[in-house]
Amino acid sequence: MWHSFRNLLRHRALIQSLVARELKARYRGSVFGFLWSFINPLLLLAVYTTVFMTIFTPPQGEGVDTQPYALFLFCGLLPWTWFSASLLDASNSLLVGGNLIKKLLFPAEVLPIVSVLANGVHFLLGLPIYFLFWFVFKTDAVSLHALWLPVVMLVQLVFTLGLALFLAALAVHFRDIRDILANVLTLWFFMTPIIYPLSFVAERAPWQITWVIGYLNPMSHILNGYHTAIFAGELIPWKRLPVTLAVALLLLFVGYFFFDRLRDSFPEEV
Amino acid sequence: MPAGAAIIIDRVSKQYRRFAHTHRFLTLKSAIVGGNMFAALAPDQIFTALDDVSATVERGETFGVIGGNGAGKSTLLKIIAGTTKPTTGDAEVKGKISALIELGAGFHPEISGRENVFINGIMLGLTRAEITERFDDIVAFAELEEFIDAPVKNYSSGMYMRLGFSVAIHVDPDVLLIDEVLAVGDESYVHKCLDKIAEFKRRGKTILFVSHGLETVNRLCDRVMWLRDGQVQVIGDPPRVIGAYRSWVAHKEEESLAAGHQRRLEEAASDEAVEEQQPLVGEDAPTAAQGGRAPAEEAPTPDLGAEGADKQGAEAPYEPGRWGSRQVSIEEIRLLDAAGEQRYVFACGEPMTIEMRLSAAKPVEDFVFGVGIFNPNGVCCYGTNTDIEKFEAGSLTGEATVRVVIPELNLIEGTYYLDAAVHRRDSFTYDYQRGLCRFRTTSTVGDVGVARLQHTWEFDGSVVWQRTGGIAPAGE
Incomplete structure (x- = not known):
């Protein structure tokens, strides 16, 4: 496994060019081209904002201001899209890139990693849009606590990579994973404080749910990190986030180990 | 490792595992319920593609691999290339390796040929700087100057193959693996590729060549290995090994033709048994009345x-x-x-x-x-x-x-x-x-038509041959 890891480091240039290729190929042939990286989150934001402005009242948490709601929502939606799209792409990546694994001398883990990184670039492209809207909706300046953002992103990156490697390897043997995953992600979306603040659940949900959302779900802590750092402009949860990072690192280790164990079966199964 | 060896194949065996459909479901279940994923992934059936294959290819040698379909040639090549791991045994390659196994395997259809050359080159182990340096050569060899900025999805299969070949060959490997890749591409391009391969040979590079084109193998290779059902049948000089392989193929064809003759006789007999149910045909009855499968076929034989x-x-x-x-x-x-x-x-x-x-x-x-x-x-x-x-x-x-x-x-x-x-x-x-x-x-000669007309070639004194050919008399 250590050998594989060192081998992976040697393939930085490959990962870099594959991420670039992924981004280039994605919108090739469409009219707006690269602009879609900006338009997509905008449209998504428009949909959710419309729903929560006209049909539902935005969920309010105890002592937490979620106004303006569009900004609150966008703050959670952007990283979630990175997370869910990464997992969906990664679980497909070995099957789509089967040719590469079979025909070229190619470290397979590059493919799920590229999926996560390419979606990460989309996330980064969404951030300027977010801050643009910040100045439209809110008059005050962005808090200095927004500088914690890279830390939160790092935790999310590690967590997503671990899961992505695990799912990608599993999906080679069980194609069912892709369908299961899509549904699990929908559930997971609602079990994570994205459309509501974390404190919202504690007030009304049964304790089991509160427990899952408030403690067990790593994405809760990561999303809460985004909310506090950007939206609320406060110090990130400095106790929970390191714990989440530890869990994420463990998951990355386990995921990579699992991937490495199944590696030899990929060329025959994809 | 003996001095001068470029590829060492040491008792390599490869087994492919097959899983039944129900097995998959059970595996997923037991993986979820019992958590014994690795144990549950045991196979139902094992297919042996390579069985205890050993060979050593010397540096600078051109080594051919021949054998029927399913003999394990491609599996062996994949193991040497490192894309597949042997079940037991070990394959070692000294030096930089490039595999012409599936040309253009890494191409992405949506992006241009130019971008694909870079990505493919990086996949094959070049750095960006090296590719930039060789880019013009790659495009020139592929004869794609005009189309290099078009997306690869618009390429014809020949263009695709040429670009793939060109990138792979410009990796400038120490060891080149070639698997039956010259099937695409028009004749002149195939010759160009063969020339390039010959140039590699002259420069003292090691080549492992898998092909069904026995003539090409004979011309290019220093030694040939014949694989049969995953086992090494013989390794030796090309003419001897190819001769042995040819006679084995002839023998196999002989058997299947004999079996076919017998089967067709039986089929014809059973067809006739059905026809005999129809009114019997008298000696003088019009033959057309025979019906069945031979209407009006009574032309003189x-x-x-x-x-x-x-x-x-x-x-x-x-x-x-x-x-x-x-x-x-x-x-x-x-x-x-x-x-x-x-x-x-x-x-x-x-x-x-x-x-x-x-x-x-x-x-x-x-x-x-x-x-x-x-x-x-x-x-x-x-x-x-x-x-x-x-x-x-x-x-x-x-x-x-x-x-x-x-x-x-x-x-x-x-x-x-x-x-x-x-x-x-x-x-x-x-x-x-x-x-x-x-x-x-x-025939050992690829002459065409229906029948071979007896002939000899004659030339006057101003024609000089490096080697004279012609059709050898029968029975040799």
């Missing part, structure tokens, strides 16, 4: 006259079968070689004898024996009968043997069908066996 052939082509395709009244029946057809042994595969130019064993239920006075040789397109390559050759029938009683002795079977390489018949001069058929007997001719 064999159907070789221009008229007959045309009619044949228009109305009924060449289809094996047997029909006739059987007053005289062909009991057996055998193809014999010079030694009188029954064979189904003949070298072009070898002697062949067609032997028919006949039996006449009642003595007949009007009879014609005929044979015809057809190729798979239904083209009559040659046909004749005793009537055409002005034999006049006397009488035929009881058992008889008819032999057509061909001193030189000058048919080009291919599969042929034999028609044999006994009929009356007015085309009423006693027994007609169409295509029930098949044989193959083999």
Whole structure:
């Protein structure tokens, strides 16, 4: 496994060019081209904002201001899209890139990693849009606590990579994973404080749910990190986030180990 | 590692595992419920693609691998390339390796040829700077200067292959693996590729060459390995190994042709059993009334006259079968070689004898024996009968043997069908066996057409050859 890891480091240039290729190929042939990286989150934001402005009242948490709601929502939606799209792409990546694994001398883990990184670039492209809207909706300046953002992103990156490697390897043997995953992600979306603040659940949900959302779900802590750092402009949860990072690192280790164990079966199964 | 070895294949075996469909479901269940994923992934069936293969390829050597389909050639190449791991054993390669296994495997259809060259090059182990340096050469060799900025999805398969080949060859490896990649691309490009490979050879690079093109293998390789059912059959000089392989192939074809002959005879017999249910055909009844599978086919044997052939082509395709009244029946057809042994595969130019064993239920006075040789397109390559050759029938009683002795079977390489018949001069058929007997001719020369015309080449003094060729006399 250590050998594989060192081998992976040697393939930085490959990962870099594959991420670039992924981004280039994605919108090739469409009219707006690269602009879609900006338009997509905008449209998504428009949909959710419309729903929560006209049909539902935005969920309010105890002592937490979620106004303006569009900004609150966008703050959670952007990283979630990175997370869910990464997992969906990664679980497909070995099957789509089967040719590469079979025909070229190619470290397979590059493919799920590229999926996560390419979606990460989309996330980064969404951030300027977010801050643009910040100045439209809110008059005050962005808090200095927004500088914690890279830390939160790092935790999310590690967590997503671990899961992505695990799912990608599993999906080679069980194609069912892709369908299961899509549904699990929908559930997971609602079990994570994205459309509501974390404190919202504690007030009304049964304790089991509160427990899952408030403690067990790593994405809760990561999303809460985004909310506090950007939206609320406060110090990130400095106790929970390191714990989440530890869990994420463990998951990355386990995921990579699992991937490495199944590696030899990929060329025959994809 | 012995000094100078470039590739060492050490007792390599490869087993492929197969899983039943239900097995998958159970595995997922037990993986979820019991958590014993690794144990549950045990296979149901094991297929051995390579069995204890060992070989050493010296530096600078061109090493060929031949063998039938499924003999494990490609698996071996993948193991050497490192894309597949051997189940047991070890394959070691010294130096930088480039595999021409699946050309353009890494191409992304949506982006341009230019971008693909870079990404493919990086995948094959080049740095960006190295690719920039070689870019013009790569494009020039692929002959794609005009199209390099078009998306690869718009390329023809030939363009795709050329670009893939060009990138792979410009990696400038120490060891080059080539697997039957020259199948695409027009002839001139194939020659260009072969020249490039020869240039590699001159520069002292190691090449491992897998191909079905035995002539190319013979020309390029220093040594050849013949793989058979995953095992090394023999390793040695190209002419010897290729010769051994060819005769094995001939032997195998012989067996399958013999089995086919037997099967078709049985099929024809059972077809006739059905036809006999129909009203019996009297000796003088119009032959068309026979119905069944031979309507109006009572042309003089064999159907070789221009008229007959045309009619044949228009109305009924060449289809094996047997029909006739059987007053005289062909009991057996055998193809014999010079030694009188029954064979189904003949070298072009070898002697062949067609032997028919006949039996006449009642003595007949009007009879014609005929044979015809057809190729798979239904083209009559040659046909004749005793009537055409002005034999006049006397009488035929009881058992008889008819032999057509061909001193030189000058048919080009291919599969042929034999028609044999006994009929009356007015085309009423006693027994007609169409295509029930098949044989193959083999040739070491790739001449084309239908038959080989006897010839020699003559040149005047101003023509100089590095090596003289020509068709060797039969039987060598």
